[in-house]
Amino acid sequence: MKLNNDSFALFLLCSHLGLPDEPEAKPLSAREWKQLEAKLAANSVSVTELPGLTAEQIKSTFPTANDEAARLAWLLDRSGAMQEEIKRLDDLGIWLITRFDEDYPQRFTERLKSAAPLLLYGAGDGRLLNRRGLAVVGSRNIDARGFALTEFIGNACAESKLTVYSGGARGVDKTAMGAALAARGSAVGLLADSLEKALRAADARTAMEEGQLVLATPYSPHASFNVGMAMARNKLIYALSDFGLVIASDAEKGGTWAGAEEVLKAGWVPVFVVDGPDVPDGNKLLIKRGAIPFPASFDDAPSSLADWLEEHVPAREPVAVQGSLF
Numbered sequence: 001m002k003l004n005n006d007s008f009a010l011f012l013l014c015s016h017l018g019l020p021d022e023p024e025a026k027p028l029s030a031r032e033w034k035q036l037e038a039k040l041a042a043n044s045v046s047v048t049e050l051p052g053l054t055a056e057q058i059k060s061t062f063p064t065a066n067d068e069a070a071r072l073a074w075l076l077d078r079s080g081a082m083q084e085e086i087k088r089l090d091d092l093g094i095w096l097i098t099r100f101d102e103d104y105p106q107r108f109t110e111r112l113k114s115a116a117p118l119l120l121y122g123a124g125d126g127r128l129l130n131r132r133g134l135a136v137v138g139s140r141n142i143d144a145r146g147f148a149l150t151e152f153i154g155n156a157c158a159e160s161k162l163t164v165y166s167g168g169a170r171g172v173d174k175t176a177m178g179a180a181l182a183a184r185g186s187a188v189g190l191l192a193d194s195l196e197k198a199l200r201a202a203d204a205r206t207a208m209e210e211g212q213l214v215l216a217t218p219y220s221p222h223a224s225f226n227v228g229m230a231m232a233r234n235k236l237i238y239a240l241s242d243f244g245l246v247i248a249s250d251a252e253k254g255g256t257w258a259g260a261e262e263v264l265k266a267g268w269v270p271v272f273v274v275d276g277p278d279v280p281d282g283n284k285l286l287i288k289r290g291a292i293p294f295p296a297s298f299d300d301a302p303s304s305l306a307d308w309l310e311e312h313v314p315a316r317e318p319v320a321v322q323g324s325l326f
Helices: 005-014 030-042 055-061 066-076 079-092 106-115 126-130 144-159 172-182 202-209 227-239 254-266 281-288 302-311
Strands: 095-098 119-124 133-137 163-166 187-190 213-217 243-246 271-275 292-295
Touching: 005 030, 005 066, 005 079, 005 095, 005 119, 030 106, 055 066, 079 095, 106 227, 119 126, 119 202, 126 213, 133 144, 133 172, 133 227, 133 254, 144 163, 144 172, 144 302, 163 172, 163 227, 172 187, 187 227, 202 213, 227 254, 243 254, 243 281, 254 271, 254 281, 271 281
Parallel strands: 133 163, 133 243, 163 187, 187 213, 243 271, 271 292
Antiparallel strands: 095 119, 119 213
């Protein structure tokens, strides 16, 4: 794997790859990168010009404080360690892309704007990230009925040529993805942690080798689980999809609730929520807040799921245009 110069510089500045456990300087956050990018543009400087510069040379290239110049120089001066780590990941079958790459999912930048992840690590055929699909989300703990419906949805996605986008966690995520793969469909797991560990599963490696599965994450491949990262990851699942489906959600708490509420406000994709007499309170409340009811018992043929979703998306109200007074 060989990154272009822009992407390599971005990894040096913003990735934890190749850093010691207690680094002297933390990588740039997305917000800090945005600020640096604006400075570079204002001074007609390309990020590819920065690697190899000392702190004093950086200060002479564009206005910046002494401590910030020192931090940038330290981050940029780790090319060897970065290349070693990239080779190690390549040997594991993990690829890396950034916003600068043609393969980077356009839907991230179109929908998330500046909140789109700067970096993406993954394994499997990355072209799956651009396929038409359904985001299937829900609780880690589902009852027998929820489990059966989730399996049906995963199978129906395969039958109707929809990729299942989910989070790779136990419960709804793995059930939907597993059902889609078993039916010879495709699935994308947006992970909040432990990509390297996930690759060790034999069934995952087989599905990736057969072009059915992609596992991807905006976090370092060896990152441990963190609630904040899991919550932030949720928007990525929706952002890649054409529709969202919530199987089961708590009311006003938890990652499933937060993710669904965020996408309802942002309007990235239509959000369906399983409806019925015994659904969780969170499902009922999400429907009151604008989600589209999805039947707890889907009576149509599995192969018609994509058409059904299209037909049940409410038509948008036309935008009123004020006429000229003259």
